[in-house]
Amino acid sequence: MHIEMTEITKAFGPVPVLKGVDFELATGEIHALMGENGAGKSTLMKILTGVHKADEGTIQVDGVEQHYKNPKLAEEAGIAFIHQELNILPDLTVTENLFLGRELKSRFGVLKQAEMKRLAERELAELNVFMDVNQLARTLSVGQQQMIEIAKALMTHAKVIIMDEPTAALTEREIRALFSVATALREQGVSIVYISHRMEEIFELCDRITVLRDGVSVSTHRIAETSFEQIVREMVGREMGERYPERKVTHGDTVLEVTGATGKRFEDVSFSVRAGEIVGFSGLMGAGRTEVMRGLFGVDRLKAGTIRLNGNVINIKSPHDAIKQGLGFLTEDRKGEGLFLDFSLRENISLPTIRSLAKSGVISDQSERQFAEGYLKSLSVRHSSMDQPAKSLSGGNQQKVVLAKWLGTKPDVLILDEPTRGVDVGAKKEIYTIMNELAASGVAIIMISSDLPEILGMSDRVYVMREGQVSGMLEQQEATQESIMTLATGGQ
Known part of the structure; x- marks a missing residue:
């Protein structure tokens, strides 16, 4: 699926958030979207998926202009969004969360509990996650809940997956598993928008990167043709120096x-x-x-x-x-x-x-x-x-x-x-x-x-x-x- 967003603007009340953003996602690529907090990354993706409506601008999907009215229509069209803020229902089980709105039923309307449990375990196993799928989501850590959100998106067999800070609460082992899945999806022609502040991940996983600053698209680069320092400079508009500031350590009692x-x-x-x-x-x-x-x-x-x-x-x-x-x-x-x-x-x-x-x-x-x-x-x-x-x-x-x-x-x-x-x-x-x-x-x-x-x-x-x-x-x-x-x- 090829997506092209052109001159997208959006304001919330008197506050402009997007001021004419251009963004292109090619078929079968992992495209990083970076920028400081408040730069407009999540808002841009929410416009793509129908959470918000753009004030101005066009969205073309495979050459046809599209404006999804709600996230359900975007999902049905093949665009899944893994949000940074989790949408887990804490009093439902892992299986119930994974199949929410997509429950498997017999011709008599009876839930296929055993089959849903088996599929839930299989999807999580592909992410190297092993847990009791009958336990309530509220008993899980934030990282485990994040893996459920990722598995839920993968189960839609989407053509485009938007990942907003997917690894923020994950361990190194889980990040490796996610990267393996993302790479395999790319080889199958699935496109991924990868929003992250972790520069090492961007340079390891992604093909291209678009930088937003203050609601404007500043640049798009192939990863192989840019550098950490250049991206940081474009994100913040200034040189950053060392990532971890030096300090004189003096310990007391x-x-x-x-x-x-x-x-x-x-x-x-x-x-x-x-x-x-x-x-x-x-x-x-x-x-x-x-x-x-x-x-x-x-x-x-x-x-x-x-x-x-x-x-x-x-x-x-x-x-x-x-x-x-x-x-x-x-x-x-x-x-x-x-x-x-x-x-x-x-x-x-x-x-x-x-x-x-x-x-x-x-x-x-x-x-x-x-x-x-x-x-x-x-x-x-x-x-x-x-x-x-x-x-x-x-x-x-x-x-x-x-x-x-x-x-x-x-x-x-x-x-x-x-x-x-x-x-x-x-x-x-x-x-x-x-x-x-x-x-x-x-x-x-x-x-x-x-x-x-x-x-x-x-x-x-x-x-x-x-x-x-x-x-x-x-x-x-x-x-x-x-x-x-x-x-x-x-x-x-």
């Missing part, structure tokens, strides 16, 4: 010490973090990294273990307790747990610290606005008003708002679970710089990341988890992709 923590999906986990230190947590999906931090923060109850903060044993029974003790937790699920999507940016940022902004029990509107605006500016959040709802922002800018919320609490310990998931290369460096500044001020930082270069580039020490336990700890000088993966997969 141990701030947080966890001993023998046992809880949901993890057992006997011990680790420590010093003032001014960035400690990375790595491991394969399902290793228990996120579960440990949820237990530490009081989201889930610990069954056993001791938590010491600045040498004193503390008891955390709820997130409210954790915040009072000086902990902050940026979760990997910004949509479900990190934000109130219908609340304004101002309300989201000020919520954890609202009492400190009140005078005699009355919230000071001026203080709240100054507080929120300061963090919106310091994190370069693209927004038109601090009163706009959080759901109106791009995924990366939503992530910055979640970070702003926790920075406002001035934590002693800050837990960051996939902090740059779905964030563009320019914003990533801004977040890394903020992490370094926080560490320099004495904050103890725990960073969970599935991105091994990020773990290696930002961590002073790395704890590796496997099957709910810490399989090893690596100092910065001994941490490599090979040593981390060896520990993550059961090697010594």
Whole structure:
């Protein structure tokens, strides 16, 4: 399927998002679409698939002008969209999610449960994913839910598949499996639009790349004829320098010490973090990294273990307790747990610290606005008003708002679970710089990341988890992709 989008414009109210974008997708190619958060990538694809209607411009599919009125019509025409924000129904099983709207029935209208289960297992196995397809989706990690979304799109036998940040929550093994599937699909003539901020993936997998900046298509290159530096320059309009900013590491005393923590999906986990230190947590999906931090923060109850903060044993029974003790937790699920999507940016940022902004029990509107605006500016959040709802922002800018919320609490310990998931290369460096500044001020930082270069580039020490336990700890000088993966997969 050959698609050509010409002079596409789109505004939401007074805010122009696309200002005349051109994009061409050839048959049987993997075409990367890159740009900073808010550049218009997802909006352009939502216009193609009928989620939004373009204000101006034309779309031609195999030489015929088409404007799909809704995503269902686009899917029926052979265009599948794997969205960055998951569309999983948490109270349905894996099988039910995979076949939602496409259920297999007998001639008497009875669901073919056994056949759907068998097909669900087969489709997931092709992605090297093995799980109980009868379990509820709410019991799965974000990464596992992402693999279900990918499998669901592949089951439509689409001619065009749009992948919006498909690997953001995946482990290296799952990324390899996805790449194998994508390469095989390309050889079968399927076209793929690949939206990602991970430059290494783009240069490994894709044939061509189109760059958007501020709602305008800046360039299109063959991957073999461009470079990392050129793409970054075109994305941000400036030179970026090194991806991981240098910092002078000065560690203080141990701030947080966890001993023998046992809880949901993890057992006997011990680790420590010093003032001014960035400690990375790595491991394969399902290793228990996120579960440990949820237990530490009081989201889930610990069954056993001791938590010491600045040498004193503390008891955390709820997130409210954790915040009072000086902990902050940026979760990997910004949509479900990190934000109130219908609340304004101002309300989201000020919520954890609202009492400190009140005078005699009355919230000071001026203080709240100054507080929120300061963090919106310091994190370069693209927004038109601090009163706009959080759901109106791009995924990366939503992530910055979640970070702003926790920075406002001035934590002693800050837990960051996939902090740059779905964030563009320019914003990533801004977040890394903020992490370094926080560490320099004495904050103890725990960073969970599935991105091994990020773990290696930002961590002073790395704890590796496997099957709910810490399989090893690596100092910065001994941490490599090979040593981390060896520990993550059961090697010594």
